[in-house]
Amino acid sequence: MSKEDNLNQNWKKDFPIEKQQATNVSRRDFAKFLTLVSGGLMVGSGVVAAKAYLMPKEEVAGEHFVCKKDEVPSGGTRGFVIEGSTVPYILIHLETGEFKAYEQKCTHLSCSVFYKPGTGIIHCPCHEGSFDAKTGDVIAGPPPRALPNLDVFFKDNDIYVKAAEKVEYHS
Ligand code: FES
Secondary structure (H helix, E strand, O other), rough: HHHHHHHHHHHHOOOOHHHEEEEOOOOHHHHHHHHHHHHHHHHHHHHHHHHHHHHOOOOOOOOOEEEHHHHOOOOEEEEEEEEEEEOEEEEEEEEOOOOEEEEEEEEOOEEEEEOOOOOOEEOOOOOOOOOOOOOOEEEHHHHHOOOEEEEEEEOOEEEEEEEOOOOOOOO
């Protein structure tokens, strides 16, 4: 027997399973796999939900420079984050001349929202959610609440943001 034939025989001993058997997956194995996957998904979403409820939301402290007024044309936007935080924000220069700043995360499932120039609408492409760019209020779609906002103010030509003043309603 040549060395080559010998090698051919030996590898079959090392891997005794027939090719056909190797590709078969039993129902039991498949059921186990499905159980593991769905269990993993359940635990994963539980962790995300628990984190959202238990971890306090990052509070914005102090005043933060964003950019110069003339760097954002009418209808334009500027994305920014505040130092020490990872929350994305969007500054919008509305066609009315006002500047507004909102969290850039949709309140539905946190997709990134964007301003549609000339419409006064902030749009979420994931499930067609829409927000009023003047107030952040929900106009359409599944988002359950308004976009969180920051107060925008100016120092000469500089644009700054700070935590939004809470409006107190008295009856
Ligand atoms: S994530 Fe924005 S509408 Fe669903």
